[in-house]
Amino acid sequence: MSLLGTGRPAGPLARVPAAVLVVALAVLGLTTYLVDDVGVLAGSALAGLLALGLSGLRGRAAVRAVVGLIIFVGVVVLVTALTDTAAHALAHGLRLVAVLAFALAVTSSTTSTALLDLIDRGLAPFARFGLPVRRIGLAVTLTVRFVPEIRARYLEVREAQYARGLHNRPVAVLIPLLVRTFTDAEDIAAALDARCWDADQASR
Amino acid sequence: MSDPAPRAHPGFGLRAVSVRREQRTVLTGIDVELTEHRIGVIGLNGSGKSTLVRLLNGLLLPTTGTVTWNGLDTRREAKRVRRAVGFVFQNPDNQIVMPLVGEDVAFGVRNLGLPRAEVPVRVRAALDRFGLGDLHDREAHTLSGGEKQLLALAGVLIMEPEVVVFDEPTTLLDLRNVRRLGAEIAALDQQVIMVSHDLDALAGFDRVLRVEDGRVVDDGPADAVITGYRRRWG
Amino acid sequence: MSPIDPAAGRGVRSTTTTLDVVLTAVMAAVIAALGVVPPITVGVLGVPITLQTLGVMLAGALLGPVRGMLAAALVVVLALVGLPILSGGRGGLGVLFGPTGGYLLGWVPGALVVGLLARYWAARVRSTAARTVAFAVSAVVGGVLVIYAVGIPWTAVVAGVRLGVSAVGALAFVPGDLVKAVLAAVIAVGVHRGYRKLL
Numbered sequence: 001m002s003l004l005g006t007g008r009p010a011g012p013l014a015r016v017p018a019a020v021l022v023v024a025l026a027v028l029g030l031t032t033y034l035v036d037d038v039g040v041l042a043g044s045a046l047a048g049l050l051a052l053g054l055s056g057l058r059g060r061a062a063v064r065a066v067v068g069l070i071i072f073v074g075v076v077v078l079v080t081a082l083t084d085t086a087a088h089a090l091a092h093g094l095r096l097v098a099v100l101a102f103a104l105a106v107t108s109s110t111t112s113t114a115l116l117d118l119i120d121r122g123l124a125p126f127a128r129f130g131l132p133v134r135r136i137g138l139a140v141t142l143t144v145r146f147v148p149e150i151r152a153r154y155l156e157v158r159e160a161q162y163a164r165g166l167h168n169r170p171v172a173v174l175i176p177l178l179v180r181t182f183t184d185a186e187d188i189a190a191a192l193d194a195r196c197w198d199a200d201q202a203s204r
Numbered sequence: 205m206s207d208p209a210p211r212a213h214p215g216f217g218l219r220a221v222s223v224r225r226e227q228r229t230v231l232t233g234i235d236v237e238l239t240e241h242r243i244g245v246i247g248l249n250g251s252g253k254s255t256l257v258r259l260l261n262g263l264l265l266p267t268t269g270t271v272t273w274n275g276l277d278t279r280r281e282a283k284r285v286r287r288a289v290g291f292v293f294q295n296p297d298n299q300i301v302m303p304l305v306g307e308d309v310a311f312g313v314r315n316l317g318l319p320r321a322e323v324p325v326r327v328r329a330a331l332d333r334f335g336l337g338d339l340h341d342r343e344a345h346t347l348s349g350g351e352k353q354l355l356a357l358a359g360v361l362i363m364e365p366e367v368v369v370f371d372e373p374t375t376l377l378d379l380r381n382v383r384r385l386g387a388e389i390a391a392l393d394q395q396v397i398m399v400s401h402d403l404d405a406l407a408g409f410d411r412v413l414r415v416e417d418g419r420v421v422d423d424g425p426a427d428a429v430i431t432g433y434r435r436r437w438g
Numbered sequence: 439m440s441p442i443d444p445a446a447g448r449g450v451r452s453t454t455t456t457l458d459v460v461l462t463a464v465m466a467a468v469i470a471a472l473g474v475v476p477p478i479t480v481g482v483l484g485v486p487i488t489l490q491t492l493g494v495m496l497a498g499a500l501l502g503p504v505r506g507m508l509a510a511a512l513v514v515v516l517a518l519v520g521l522p523i524l525s526g527g528r529g530g531l532g533v534l535f536g537p538t539g540g541y542l543l544g545w546v547p548g549a550l551v552v553g554l555l556a557r558y559w560a561a562r563v564r565s566t567a568a569r570t571v572a573f574a575v576s577a578v579v580g581g582v583l584v585i586y587a588v589g590i591p592w593t594a595v596v597a598g599v600r601l602g603v604s605a606v607g608a609l610a611f612v613p614g615d616l617v618k619a620v621l622a623a624v625i626a627v628g629v630h631r632g633y634r635k636l637l
Contacts, residue, residue, distance in 0.1 A: 022531075025531060029535075033595075072536060072537060076597045076598070076599065079599055079603060080597075080598060080599055083599065083600055083603050084599070084600065088598060091598070092597060092598030092599075095598065096535065096596075096597065096598075099532075099535045100532050100535050100536065103530060103531040103532035103534070103535060104530065104532050106530070106531055107520045107529070107530030107531060107532060110520065111520070112516070112519045112520040112521050115519035115520060116519055119515070119519070132454065135454065135459050138459055138463075139459050139462055139463045139466070139508070139512055140463075140512065140515070140516070142459070142460060142463035142464070142467075143463045143464075143466040143467045143470065143512050143513075143516060144516070144521070145467075146463065146464055146467040147467045147470045147471050147474075147523065149467075150464070150467045150468055150471040151471040151474055151475060154471055154472075154475055155475065168478050168479055170478055170489060170492070170621055170625070171621060171624050171625055171628070174492075174496070174625045174629075175625055175628040175629055175632065176632075177468075178468065178496070178500065178625070178629045178633075179629055179632035179633050181464050181465075181468060182461065182464070182500075182629075182633045182636070183633060184464070185457060185460045185461050185464050186457060188460045188464070189455070189456040189457040189459075189460045192456050192460070193456050197456065199454070199456070199459075
């Protein structure tokens with residue numbers, strides 16, 4: 001499985017810097033949640049859908065995402081219409097379309113790496129106040145590094161348990177998996193120290 | 205760079221070293237100087253040999269006594285010691301720490317403060333040395349065990365250490381990779397100290413120490429010590 | 439940068455070691471991995487339950503309040519920046535505005551509470567049976583009560599439904615989460631027995 005490389009995002013929106021897209025989403029979110037005017041909400045919903053169209057999302061992934069969006073918004077509108085007023089149902093529906101569509105557009109037009117870099121740059125000034133920026137960065141990369149590895153081990157241990165006739169026993173799979181993972185953690189930490197990793201290093 | 209005369213390195217000094225962990229004595233009575241070019245460490249599992257080599261770069265500190273490299277005490281100068289003493293572990297998975305191959309090779313040398321501009325050049329050289337150049341953008345988990353272990357070695361050598369310590373580097377590899385890694389290790393200019401169960405790999409070494417129940421019970425030329433080991437347990 | 443001293447794993451330390459960083463990261467990786475493996479079917483009816491919340495409960499139960507919470511936070515951040523690590527391969531900022539947004543955010547205080555109860559109470563209970571119950575209670579308080587306390591209001595605000603409606607919507611998931619809490623307790627007791635230096 002590939003967590004990182006699902007390819008470069010396509011579409012015109014991908015050329016907009018990630019920071020801009022995130023801020024735009026935040027602005028859109030604030031606007032739609034603080035405003036009740038149906039006109040504004042309808043406009044926002046259109047903006048969201050437009051952004052989605054400009055993103056690179058296509059094909060099966062697009063269908064799945066849009067269907068999910070329609071279902072969720074549909075349920076919310078229905079429930080709100082039944083428990084509240086029709087006007088509220090419309091407003092909430094438009095609001096959700098706006099933010100969900102735009103958020104989907106942002107996710108499809110940015111790479112996780114770009115967003116993580118953004119967070120890193122955002123946190124960097126707080127290093128002087130004691131925020132362990134280096135440790136956080138290391139923890140993030142370690143997690144990404146080991147997700148596929150642990151997933152593979154999980155499946156291995158599960159196969160072994162199945163072979164012993166122990167089906168659907170999360171306990172029998174997770175206990176050995178976790179013990180092994182924590183034992184390995186000692187070696188991983190030793191390997192990091194051996195290659196001179198220093199949490200307190202001033203600059204990278 | 206073939207030098208027929210045996211090389212001596214500044215080396216390690218272990219004086220009156222003992223290691224106690226959780227009420228257990230893991231090592232005791234260790235008094236050795238390790239200056240030879242190729243030194244092997246053998247012993248049964250649980251004998252203390254892994255503990256012994258982890259003292260060499262300060263990953264473990266002795267409970268009593270001192271461990272020095274080139275006069276530097278690991279207790280006070282662990283950082284400086286680790287810059288010069290590289291370490292390759294047994295399990296390739298546990299020492300590849302970055303998601304992408306290129307990133308992982310660069311990890312150590314970036315920790316040492318190498319200027320950003322120089323990193324890509326060194327990374328390329330380190331990967332090409334072992335024929336791993338094509339793997340630069342691959343995700344680390346897709347590599348085979350042998351490739352991972354070579355990658356681990358590349359990530360250590362890129363830091364230009366003066367010594368490389370190996371803790372059973374080939375135990376988890378298949379035969380072909382055992383030979384491949386063995387060949388790469390044999391070609392290293394650095395001082396090599398290696399814990400191994402692969403007695404053939406140690407045959408050409410200058411010196412071998414045998415560890416049993418936390419003590420160094422035999423210490424001398426490779427042939428003699430290995431023969432003694434085989435006789436004891438073979 | 440401190441050398442590895444496994445005996446220092448117990449109790450409250452003032453310095454974070456490399457091992458702490460690694461434990462936090464691999465626990466986060468476990469939580470994420472539990473989102474990308476197929477759900478487990480339980481019982482006669484074959485109801486699928488996703489194991490990810492179980493992972494969050496375990497983070498607190500195994501690593502304590504700080505590391506457990508940070509592990510949960512790592513997963514939340516990685517999911518929001520777009521990694522498809524939430525059950526069903528979902529991820530991205532849109533999750534915040536969807537049905538599970540608040541519950542995702544609730545993982546962070548949830549793991550914290552599980553961790554607090556685990557470290558200062560459950561882990562110290564002597565008898566194994568009682569300790570398992572204590573861990574289960576910790577998992578319910580942190581992994582269900584706290585998470586729902588964040589999720590229900592958040593969903594109400596985001597979806598614009600009334601609090602009561604949001605709460606009713608959450609009811610269906612309670613039985614499954616209670617099962618997970620019990621599983622988490624059994625697993626936590628088992629792991630602590632196999633690797634003693636955590637709490």
